[in-house]
Structure formats: structure tokens, C-alpha cells
Amino acid sequence: MTSGLALIIFTAGAAAGGLGAILGLGGGVFLVPLLNLGLGFPISVAAAVSLATVIATSSAVTAGKAGKHLMNFRFGMLLEVATAAGSVLGGITAQMLAQRTLQILFGVVTGAVALATVSRVNKRNVIQDATVDPGVLGGRFMDDETGQMVVYRIKRLPLALGASFVAGNVSSLLGIGGGVIKVPVLNAWCGMPLRAAAATSAFMIGVTATGGAVVYYGNGQLHPTAAAAAILGVQLGSWAGLRVSSRLRVKHLKLLLALVLAVVGILMFVRGIR
Amino acid sequence: MKPSDFNLELVIGRVLRTGVLASSACLLLGLLLTPVWPEPARWWLNAGILLLLLTPAARVVVSFAEYVMIRDWFFTAATGIVLLELLAGAVAALLFHRRI
Numbered sequence: 001m002t003s004g005l006a007l008i009i010f011t012a013g014a015a016a017g018g019l020g021a022i023l024g025l026g027g028g029v030f031l032v033p034l035l036n037l038g039l040g041f042p043i044s045v046a047a048a049v050s051l052a053t054v055i056a057t058s059s060a061v062t063a064g065k066a067g068k069h070l071m072n073f074r075f076g077m078l079l080e081v082a083t084a085a086g087s088v089l090g091g092i093t094a095q096m097l098a099q100r101t102l103q104i105l106f107g108v109v110t111g112a113v114a115l116a117t118v119s120r121v122n123k124r125n126v127i128q129d130a131t132v133d134p135g136v137l138g139g140r141f142m143d144d145e146t147g148q149m150v151v152y153r154i155k156r157l158p159l160a161l162g163a164s165f166v167a168g169n170v171s172s173l174l175g176i177g178g179g180v181i182k183v184p185v186l187n188a189w190c191g192m193p194l195r196a197a198a199a200t201s202a203f204m205i206g207v208t209a210t211g212g213a214v215v216y217y218g219n220g221q222l223h224p225t226a227a228a229a230a231i232l233g234v235q236l237g238s239w240a241g242l243r244v245s246s247r248l249r250v251k252h253l254k255l256l257l258a259l260v261l262a263v264v265g266i267l268m269f270v271r272g273i274r
Numbered sequence: 275m276k277p278s279d280f281n282l283e284l285v286i287g288r289v290l291r292t293g294v295l296a297s298s299a300c301l302l303l304g305l306l307l308t309p310v311w312p313e314p315a316r317w318w319l320n321a322g323i324l325l326l327l328l329t330p331a332a333r334v335v336v337s338f339a340e341y342v343m344i345r346d347w348f349f350t351a352a353t354g355i356v357l358l359e360l361l362a363g364a365v366a367a368l369l370f371h372r373r374i
Contacts, residue, residue: 006308052323052326056297056298059333060294062290063288066284066286066287067280067283067284073279073282073286077337077352077353078352080334080356081352081355081359084356084363085359088359206290206330207333207356207360209330211360211363212363215366215367218369219371224320224322225305225308228301228302228319232301232302235298
């Protein structure tokens with residue numbers, strides 16, 4: 001691989017990481033199409049490289065937020081039992097599926113996420129009573145926006161485990177973090193406030209992505225030079241993106257996210273069926 | 275949250291930060307060396323990737339050890355299963371690697 005191509009991948013990583021941080025999701029959903037459609041890498045290589053960036057981002061974010069109680073470590077570690085299983089199986093399955101199948105799947109998943117985002121634009125979290133006992137798996141944290149203590153209990157554990165398995169599977173098949181599947185489920189049906197669900201998901205996806213990435217690495221698809229350039233790019237991009245995002249309006253962000261996801265999804269889908 | 279949970283969070287934070295920094299340093303060095311000195315560059319790049327893959331695994335090992343020490347058998351089992359799953363991924367990786 002030439003230095004020029006490495007520099008292009010670095011830039012693509014920075015763009016994906018920046019956009020991801022601004023929109024509040026991992027950059028994988030942008031990096032995979034950039035590498036696959038834009039630079040012509042096979043989708044398995046694009047997914048492998050993207051998973052490596054997911055590990056780096058998750059580890060960096062978790063290190064930065066550790067000790068602030070927003071991440072529910074216990075619940076996250078329990079759900080990892082399901083995400084890691086899904087992810088290892090996804091890494092193995094990806095070796096048997098055709099490129100077009102994966103592109104179509106990527107298009108469908110991103111399209112569905114775009115629709116889900118539009119339908120939730122005006123939803124806000126309900127702040128629960130602070131005297132509730134959170135139980136073994138629940139948690140409590142200080143909400144910076146309202147300055148109040150938020151306490152929550154976990155409901156429907158089997159559903160959370162099932163969604164985590166699917167998220168882990170899709171994560172390693174497509175090279176995305178999988179938060180796009182877990183966070184809405186944990187928030188809508190399992191009693192978790194959105195910010196806690198997002199932070200806990202960010203904590204989990206490092207282990208999740210590792211399960212799939214190690215399979216791709218063994219199969220020679222985790223190209224070291226491309227991965228290095230993408231990882232460093234994504235880290236720079238998300239660092240910059242986080243600084244910009246605090247000045248933008250949430251509603252506009254969500255609509256922008258939905259639009260970008262829809263375009264990305266359609267592009268991948270069309271490439272897959274052609 | 276119990277006090278031990280809080281300590282565990284801080285230890286996990288330190289493990290992850292160290293892992294990402296070490297891995298990124300190796301990857302940066304590898305990238306910079308690639309045009310001038312390709313063979314050692316490849317070594318640094320692979321070291322960086324392996325460190326990156328080991329970082330979340332190390333986080334699970336640390337959690338597992340903590341849960342054993344505080345005799346929380348439910349979470350000992352949960353983190354132990356996650357470790358076995360990651361190990362299964364590594365075994366699958368080795369099998370694929372032998373084939374190519």
C-alpha cells in the first residue's frame with residue numbers, strides 16, 4: 001500500500017470519526033461505505049478495518065468516562081455474554097457470505113436506522129423517581145442537563161440479551177459498532193435512560209468488535225497499514241467532532257443523521273443488487 | 275453502586291487508556307516507518323493491531339479477577355463466559371489462518 005493511499009484512508013477515517021462523534025454514533029457506518037464504495041476495498045476488509053477503529057474508539061471513550069457512573073458496567077458486562085457470542089459467529093459467517101449479500105444487508109440496516117431516527121426526533125427521556133431501588137443491574141447517575149439524580153431499573157432482561165446478540169452479530173458482519181440496534185431497544189423497552197444506554201453501549205462495543213475483528217485478522221482481512229491509518233484518523237476525527245458537537249442543536253443533528261444514513265444505505269443497497 | 279465497582283471502573287479506565295495509547299504509538303511508528311524501512315514497519319503495525327485486540331480482552335480479564343476476589347459468582351461466570359467466547363474467536367482466527 002502506498003503512502004498516498006494510507007493518507008487517503010487516514011482522511012476518510014477522520015471524516016467518518018468526526019461525523020460519527022457529531023452525530024453520536026461510531027464512525028463505522030460511514031467508514032465501511034467510504035472504504036468499500038469509495039476506495040474499492042472488499043467489504044470484508046472494509047468491515048475488518050472499521051471494527052479495529054470501533055475497538056479504539058470504544059476503549060478511548062470508556063477510559064474518558066470511567067468513574068462518572070453513566071456507564072452501567074455490570075449490565076454491560078452481562079450483555080457482553082450475548083454480544084461477544086453474536087460477534088464471533090458474525091465474523092465466521094462473514095467469511096461465507098457473498099459481498100453483494102453483505103452490501104444489501106448493510107443497506108437495509110442503515111435504512112432501518114434512518115427511519116427509526118426520524119420517528120424518534122421529538123422523544124425525550126422521562127426522568128424517573130430518584131427513590132427507586134435500582135436493583136443489581138440498574139444504576140443511578142447525575143444528569144448534567146437537568147442537574148438531577150436519575151435512577152433506573154432494568155426491565156425485560158431476555159429482550160436486552162436477544163437484542164445484544166443480534167447487535168453483536170450485525171456488528172461484526174458489517175463492521176459497525178452495533179449501538180444503532182442496542183441503544184433504541186435498551187431505551188425503549190428495557191428501562192434505560194438514553195444517555196446511560198448510549199454510554200453503556202459505547203463501553204460494550206470494544207469487546208464486541210474484538211470478537212469479530214480477531215476472526216478477520218486471522219483470515220488476513222484486517223490489513224495492518226489500512227487499519228493503522230484508519231484508527232489514527234478516526235481518533236483525530238472524533239476528538240475534533242466532540243468539540244464541534246456541543247455547539248449544534250440536537251434536533252437538527254438527528255435529521256442530518258437520518259439523511260446521511262438514508263443516502264449511505266441506498267448507495268450500499270444499490271451496489272449490492274446491481 | 276458498591277465502592278468496589280467504582281474502583282473497578284477506575285482500573286478498567288486505566289487499562290483501556292494504556293492499551294489504546296500503546297497501540298496507537300505502535301501504529302503511528304509503523305506508518306511513519308513504512309516508506310523508509312518496510313520490514314520493521316510491518317512488525318510495529320502488527321504489534322499495534324495485536325495490542326489493540328488485547329486491550330478489551332485485558333479489560334475482561336481484570337473484571338473477571340475482581341469478581342473472583344469479591345466472590346461475586348454471578349459476574350465471575352458472566353465475564354468468564356465472555357473470555358471463553360473471545361478465546362473461541364481466537365481459535366477460529368487460527369483455523370482460518372492455517373488455511374491461507
